[in-house]
Amino acid sequence: DAGVTQSPTHLIKTRGQQVTLRCSPKSGHDTVSWYQQALGQGPQFIFQYYEEEERQRGNFPDRFSGHQFPNYSSELNVNALLLGDSALYLCASSKPNNEQFFGPGTRLTVL
């Protein structure tokens, strides 16, 4: 049984560009949450998707958007990248209101 998978593992972009990160949830899970973990910090909640809709959003600007597909996989899009967007982006999947299991993350570097 594959756990949560994310792609790519690493990504380098320049300021102003756009990026798309992908996540496949653990088998049997239908809820996907995204977190941003800056260096030396704990993860910060970006948003959560359930039934292809954004269910809750953290304190992140509209440059951060997402999508969930019918197979429960999800994408995180970030527009107009800033240096401060450099971080490890973590995807977590769960059944509704159950414990979350995290993927290995995508390391985004913005130059």
Added chain:
Amino acid sequence: GEDVEQSLFLSVREGDSSVINCTYTDSSSTYLYWYKQEPGAGLQLLTYIFSNMDMKQDQRLTVLLNKKDKHLSLRIADTQTGDSAIYFCAERYGGATNKLIFGTGTLLAVQP
């Protein structure tokens, strides 16, 4: 407000017990979690405790919860060098989702 606090660093000798502490703010939290993160890796769920419990034991791990003081601790018995990692506590924020609020993490260094 949403704020979870942890001490930054803990150093122990192999075979000793480690105790990592955490304070949280949301009294409506239903579950509290401990995650482990090794260098360059994602988060591994270690254990969790329901808010109406005082203690939970899981092999070498013991979680203690003091709801009155909003204080959570993780005790690792017989700490091994493989336990060296960053440990995060997290509270499940009250509300419709299971959004997690994380602490800043405690770096556990185990000396051989």
